[in-house]
Amino acid sequence: xxxxxxxxxxxxxxxxxxxxxxxxxxxxxxxxxxxxxxxxxxxxxxxxxxxxxxxxxxxxxxxxxxxxxxxxxxxxxxxxxxxxxxxxxxxxxxxxxxxxxxxxxxxxxxxxxxxxxxxxxxxxxxxxxxxxxxxxxxxxxxxxxxxxxxxxxxxxxxxxxxxxxxxxxxxxxxxxxxxxxxxxxxxxxxxxxxxxxxxxxxxxxxxxxxxxxxxxxxxxxxxxxxxxxxxxxxxxxxxxxxxxxxxxxxxxxxxxxxxxxxxxxxxxxxxxxxxxxxxxxxxxxxxxxxxxxxxxxxxxxxxxxxxxxxxxxxxxxxxxxxxxxxxxxxxxxxxxxxxxxxxxxxxxxxxxxxxxxxxxxxxxxxxxxxxxxxxxxxxxxxxxxxxxxxxxxxxxxxxxxxxxxxxxxxxxxxxxxxxxxxxxxxxxxxxxxxxxxxxxxxxxxxxxxxxxxxxxxxxxxxxxxxxxxxxxxxxxxxxxxxxxxxxxxxxxxxxxxxxxxxxxxxxxxxxxxxxxxxxxxxxxxxxxxxxxxxxxxxxxxxxxxxxxxxxxxxxxx
Numbered sequence: 001x002x003x004x005x006x007x008x009x010x011x012x013x014x015x016x017x018x019x020x021x022x023x024x025x026x027x028x029x030x031x032x033x034x035x036x037x038x039x040x041x042x043x044x045x046x047x048x049x050x051x052x053x054x055x056x057x058x059x060x061x062x063x064x065x066x067x068x069x070x071x072x073x074x075x076x077x078x079x080x081x082x083x084x085x086x087x088x089x090x091x092x093x094x095x096x097x098x099x100x101x102x103x104x105x106x107x108x109x110x111x112x113x114x115x116x117x118x119x120x121x122x123x124x125x126x127x128x129x130x131x132x133x134x135x136x137x138x139x140x141x142x143x144x145x146x147x148x149x150x151x152x153x154x155x156x157x158x159x160x161x162x163x164x165x166x167x168x169x170x171x172x173x174x175x176x177x178x179x180x181x182x183x184x185x186x187x188x189x190x191x192x193x194x195x196x197x198x199x200x201x202x203x204x205x206x207x208x209x210x211x212x213x214x215x216x217x218x219x220x221x222x223x224x225x226x227x228x229x230x231x232x233x234x235x236x237x238x239x240x241x242x243x244x245x246x247x248x249x250x251x252x253x254x255x256x257x258x259x260x261x262x263x264x265x266x267x268x269x270x271x272x273x274x275x276x277x278x279x280x281x282x283x284x285x286x287x288x289x290x291x292x293x294x295x296x297x298x299x300x301x302x303x304x305x306x307x308x309x310x311x312x313x314x315x316x317x318x319x320x321x322x323x324x325x326x327x328x329x330x331x332x333x334x335x336x337x338x339x340x341x342x343x344x345x346x347x348x349x350x351x352x353x354x355x356x357x358x359x360x361x362x363x364x365x366x367x368x369x370x371x372x373x374x375x376x377x378x379x380x381x382x383x384x385x386x387x388x389x390x391x392x393x394x395x396x397x398x399x400x401x402x403x404x405x406x407x408x409x410x411x412x413x414x415x416x417x418x419x420x421x422x423x424x425x426x427x428x429x430x431x432x433x434x435x436x437x438x439x440x441x442x443x444x445x446x447x448x449x450x451x452x453x454x455x456x457x458x459x460x461x462x463x464x465x466x467x468x469x470x471x472x473x474x475x476x477x478x479x480x481x482x483x484x485x486x487x488x489x490x491x492x493x494x495x496x497x498x499x500x501x502x503x504x505x506x507x508x509x510x511x512x513x514x515x516x517x518x519x520x521x522x523x524x525x526x527x528x529x530x531x532x533x534x535x536x537x538x539x540x541x542x543x544x545x546x547x548x549x550x551x552x553x554x555x556x557x
Contacts, residue, residue, distance in 0.1 A: 019108050019110045020108070020109055020110075020111070020228040020229055020232075020233060021106045021108055021228065021229045022106070022107045022108075022109055022173065022177070022226040022227065022228050022229075022233075022235060023104070023105070023107075023226060023227065023229075024045050024102070024103055024104075024105070024180065024224060024225070024226055025044070025045055025225055025226065025227040026042055026043065026044055026045065026224075026225040026315075026318075027042070027043040027045065027222065027223070027224050027225070028040070028041070028042050028043075028200075028222065028223045028225065028311050028314055028315070029041050029042075029043075029197070029220050029221075029222050030201075030220050030221045030222075030223075030307040030308075030310055030311050031219060031220040031307075032219055032220045032221060032256055032260075032302050032303065032304060032307050033219045033220075033256055033302050034302055036219055036302075037301050037302035037307070038201060038202060039201060040199070040200050040201030040310060040311075040314065041197040041198060041199055041200060041201070042197065042200045042314065043196055043197050043198070044196075044198070045103055050103065050104065052196075057101055057103065057104075093179060093183070093438060094175075094176065094179060094437070094438040094441040094442050095438065095442045096172070096441060096442055096446060097176060102180050102183040103183075105176070105180075107173035107176055107177065107226065108170075108173055109163060109170050109173045109174065109228075109233075110163070110164040110169065110170045111161045111163060111164060111233070111325075112161070112162050112163065112164040112165075112166075113164070115159040115160060115161060115162070116159070116160050116161070116162035116348065116378045117158070117159060117160075117376050118155075118157070118158060118160050118346045118378055119154055119155060119156070119157045119158075119346070119369045119372060119376055120155055120345065120346025120367075120369075121133070121152060121153070121154060121155070121346070121367050122153040122154060122155050123153060124344075124346065124367075125316065125321055125322075125345075130309065130345075130367075131309075133152075133367060134299060134364065134365065135299070136150075137365035137367075138292075138295050138296065138299060138365060141291075141292075141295075141365075141470065142362070142365035144370065148370065152367070154369050157376070160325065160348070160378075161233070161325045162327075162348045162378055163327055163348060163350060165350060165380050165382075165418060165454060166451050166454075167451070168445060168446070168450070168451055171350075171382065171445050171451055172441055172445055172446060174235070174329045174350050174352075175329075175331070175352050175382075175437060175440055175441045175445065177226055177235055177237035178237050178238075178240070178329050178331035178334060178335065178352050178437055179331065179437045179438065179441070180224050180226075180237055181222060181223065181224045181237040181239035181240070181330065181331070181334060182239060182240070182331075182437075183224075200314050200317075201310070219255070219256045220256070220307065221239065221304050221307040221308060221311065222238075222239040223236050223237065223238050223239070223308075223311045223315070224236070224237040224239075225237075231324070232323075232324055232325060233324060233325040233326075233327065234315065234319050234324055234325065234326045234327070235327045235328070235329060236311070236312070236315060236326070236327070236328045236329070236338070236341075237328075237329050237330060237334070238311075238328065238329070238330035238334035238335070238337045238338045238341070239330070240257075240330055240331040240332035240333045240334035240335065241257040241261055241332050241333040241334075257333060258406060259279050260303060260304040260333065261333055261355075261406055261407075261408070262279045262405075262406060262407050263279050263280060263297060263298065263303065264298070264304075264333075264336060264355070264357065264359075264360045265336070265355040265356065265357075265359070265360070265407070265408050265409060265410045266279075266407035266408070266409050266410075267289065267359075267407075267409050267462070267463035267466045268283050268289035268294065268463075268466060269281070269282050269283050269289070269294070269297075270407035271283040271289075271407075272395075272402065272407050276405075276407070279297075280293065280294070280297040281293065282294045282297065284469070287465055287466050287467055288466070288467045288468075288469060289466055289467070289468050289469070290468075290469060290470070290471070291363075291468040291469060291470050292470050292471070294363055294468075295363050295364070295365070298360065298363055299364065305337070305340055305360075305364065308337045308340065308341045309341070309344070312326075312328075312341055312345065321345075325348075326347050327348045327349070327350070328341050328342050328347060328348070328349045328350075329349065329350045329351065329352070330351055330352070330354070331351075331352045331354075331437040331440075332352075332355070332389065332435065332437075333354075333355070334351075334354075335351025335352050335353065335354030335381070336351060336354040336355055336357040336360070338350070338351050339351050339354060339357050339361075339379050339413075339414060339415065340357060340360060340361060340366065342377075342378065342379050343361060343366045343367075343368070343377060343379065343414065344366050344367065346378075347378070348378040348379075349378070349379045349380070349415075350380045350382065351379070351380070351381045351382065352382050352383070352437060352440055353382070353383050353384070353387050353390045353435050353437070353440060354381055354383070354390065354413070355389050355392070355408055355410055356392050356410035356411045356412040356413050356460075356462060357410070357413060357414060358410070358412035358413055358414050358460065358462065359410050359412065359462045359463065360410075361414055377414060377415045378415070379414055379415025379416065380416045380417075380418055380454055381413045381414075381415060381416065381417050381418065382418045382419075382420075382440075382452065383417065383418070383419055383420070384419065384420040384421075384422045384434060384440065384444055385419060385420070385421050385423040385424065385428075385430075386422045386428040386429065386430050386431060386434040387432075387434045387435045388400075388401070388408075388430050388431070388432060388435070389401070389408055389432070389435050390435070391430070392408070392409075392410055392411020392412075392462075393411070393430065394408045394432065395407070395408055395409050400432045401432070409462065409463065410462045411460065411462060412457065412460035413457055413460075416455060416456060417454065417455060417456075417457050418451065418452040418453065418454040419452055420444050420448060420452045421452075422434070422444060
């Protein structure tokens with residue numbers, strides 16, 4: 001059986017030297033939640049895969065190609081078109097691409113004629129480095145003076161290729177990749193006991209429970225990876241919120257999406273009222289929240305930020321980040337995650353209709369060179385003034401977000417904002433339906449002659465009426481925390497050799513004095529020692545010295 005060739009050319013292709021054609025090559029699914037966060041699989045969109053499922057794809061495309069029945073301007077809800085309506089709702093697929101197969105579509109993207117400038121961590125791709133940095137930054141509460149003392153190495157400002165966000169066709173293609181991340185494979189019941197997904201994580205689930213539904217109905221974060229025709233540029237599209245919010249596609253991961261939405265974009269665990277179920281235990285009393293608790297929740301392994309880090313690492317395991325350009329994009333929640341990922345690794349990110357993610361950026365203490373201006377972040381937020389989520393006004397007792405159980409309380413974005421003023425230009429009213437990605441593509445980007453101008457957001461502060469506290473703020477002494485890049489000094493009574501002693505003194509001089517910690521002020525007869533290190537010397541785990549000789553060699557690394 002041969003797979004049919006479908007005309008997937010963009011309506012306005014541009015034959016320039018800076019244009020490239022991108023096609024879907026891989027789909028990653030990273031499990032989240034208490035039970036599934038160790039599950040991570042990859043689906044390769046190969047010619048063999050497309051041929052194997054050609055029958056389902058043909059039916060899929062045929063349905064997408066059919067006109068939607070109307071009568072007096074309204075969609076006819078006839079039984080024969082129920083599946084069609086479900087597919088349109090499921091995909092949120094733009095009209096400009098109707099009739100095109102989401103798995104074989106070719107998307108032209110132009111790189112900017114002007115290179116971007118970036119400054120990022122030198123060791124960002126070293127195994128465990130980012131996790132160790134984030135853990136330590138959480139311990140010292142992101143204090144920049146303390147973080148500067150551990151002598152983090154930053155690459156010099158370098159030039160990198162970035163997408164041309166001033167090009168309409170490029171924005172449409174990036175938005176289409178964001179929309180593609182919602183696409184589910186048309187299930188084939190005859191193939192239910194077979195799966196094309198490949199394990200790429202450490203955890204292997206019960207194979208008896210794995211079928212074609214995996215990746216589409218399992219809880220987790222999904223990333224659709226598009227690769228340029230010259231294999232030199234990768235675009236990762238991160239899936240946004242499913243279900244609940246109009247325009248979110250199907251609801252296969254809706255509950256878990258809502259948990260992460262409410263954690264990332266609320267002031268305190270979605271504590272809106274006493275009748276709300278909070279998503280963490282950080283709320284203390286009226287407009288008072290535990291800051292340390294919030295930061296710890298965001299870093300948990302079963303949450304989306306950690307899943308996004310793993311997704312990026314799996315992509316870079318097959319595409320060397322030193323040899324290829326990696327860009328990220330996404331819609332809504334997916335756009336915010338893409339922005340956080342871009343900031344972490346210093347890669348270009350284009351987000352569509354994303355909620356304000358500046359608050360999450362600060363709570364995660366994402367790496368930032370001292371004094372870096374916003375134009376070096378290479379993050380762009382595309383939105384419109386009639387989208388209450390993007391504008392940060394989808395809150396309050398009568399809002400649709402509130403009714404649906406979403407506490408969308410943030411409005412501040414990082415990087416640049418590229419805003420289409422459809423309220424002023426077209427007279428649109430603020431409505432949650434304007435948050436949909438296909439509305440953004442068909443009725444906004446393609447309807448304007450030019451792309452929206454991009455600018456830095458004026459000074460902005462979220463949750464100004466909340467008080468965020470830390471329970472070690474009242475300690476009198478300022479304890480010393482070990483420098484995670486160097487070994488902890490050994491106690492004076494240690495029986496180590498003079499060589500070890502001299503190393504301890506050297507390490508002691510580089511210990512860091514930081515913010516207060518209760519645990520560090522508790523007296524103990526046994527000094528702490530490094531129990532586990534990365535191969536390059538970063539201490540991952542500190543514990544009490546049990547008096548044994550095990551691990552002494554590690555202490556002298």
